Amino acid sequence: NAGVTQTPKFQVLKTGQSxxxxxxxxxxxxxxxxxxxxxxxxxxxxxxxxxAGITDQGEVPNGYNVSRSTTEDFPLxxxxxxxxxxxxxxxxxxxxxxxxxxxxxTRLTVV
Amino acid sequence: xxxxxxxxxxxxxxxxxxxxxxCTYTATGYPSLFWYVxxxxxxxxxxxxxxxxxxxxxxxxxxxxxxxETTSFHLEKGSVQVSDSAVYxxxxxxxxxxxxxxxxxTRLTINx
Numbered sequence: 001n002a003g004v005t006q007t008p009k010f011q012v013l014k015t016g017q018s019x020x021x022x023x024x025x026x027x028x029x030x031x032x033x034x035x036x037x038x039x040x041x042x043x044x045x046x047x048x049x050x051x052a053g054i055t056d057q058g059e060v061p062n063g064y065n066v067s068r069s070t071t072e073d074f075p076l077x078x079x080x081x082x083x084x085x086x087x088x089x090x091x092x093x094x095x096x097x098x099x100x101x102x103x104x105x106t107r108l109t110v111v
Numbered sequence: 112x113x114x115x116x117x118x119x120x121x122x123x124x125x126x127x128x129x130x131x132x133x134c135t136y137t138a139t140g141y142p143s144l145f146w147y148v149x150x151x152x153x154x155x156x157x158x159x160x161x162x163x164x165x166x167x168x169x170x171x172x173x174x175x176x177x178x179x180e181t182t183s184f185h186l187e188k189g190s191v192q193v194s195d196s197a198v199y200x201x202x203x204x205x206x207x208x209x210x211x212x213x214x215x216x217t218r219l220t221i222n223x
Contacts, residue, residue: 031209094208
């Protein structure tokens with residue numbers, strides 16, 4: 001089992017560009033989430049999904065879009081990148097209220 | 112809303128020292144509580160968890176007890192090793208593991 005796989009690991013974007021961060025899990029977990037990690041602020045929830053076709057906003061959703069067409073995949077789209085979106089992004093999956101499993105992260109820099 | 116407050120870091124200790132990282136929380140209802148660890152360049156891994164009051168989570172020599180009366184979940188280890196150097200996050204889940212609320216993280220460095 002690969003667990004939770006995120007691609008790419010590193011990305012540099014110019015302000016205004018769009019891109020998609022990929023996340024895939026092979027554990028058949030219902031729940032998937034996206035967090036961003038910023039220095040001194042821990043991880044903050046961007047969007048989450050409780051199953052295919054169902055998504056909802058977290059604490060910091062502005063500037064990001066998600067969709068969940070399959071159980072395995074949960075991509076995060078940046079519509080028009082801004083320097084404030086420079087961060088490390090983590091995808092996580094879980095089954096109901098059990099522990100969350102995290103990917104290795106994507107380090108994004110917006111210049 | 113729900114929130115988690117951790118002791119500020121960074122924390123530097125010598126090998127074999129006793130470790131405490133404080134964590135307090137604010138939540139409605141009865142959340143589950145977690146400690147996650149992040150080693151350099153990696154994602155987060157679950158270290159331990161507790162799902163109800165007075166539960167003690169333990170793993171790899173680390174322990175934490177869910178104290179409802181003081182709304183705390185302090186992380187302790189009796190004798191730390193250099194390999195314990197990492198960032199530690201306290202987190203709570205009030206509505207499922209897909210919606211974790213994290214503290215700001217505490218960077219721990221252990222010197223030989």
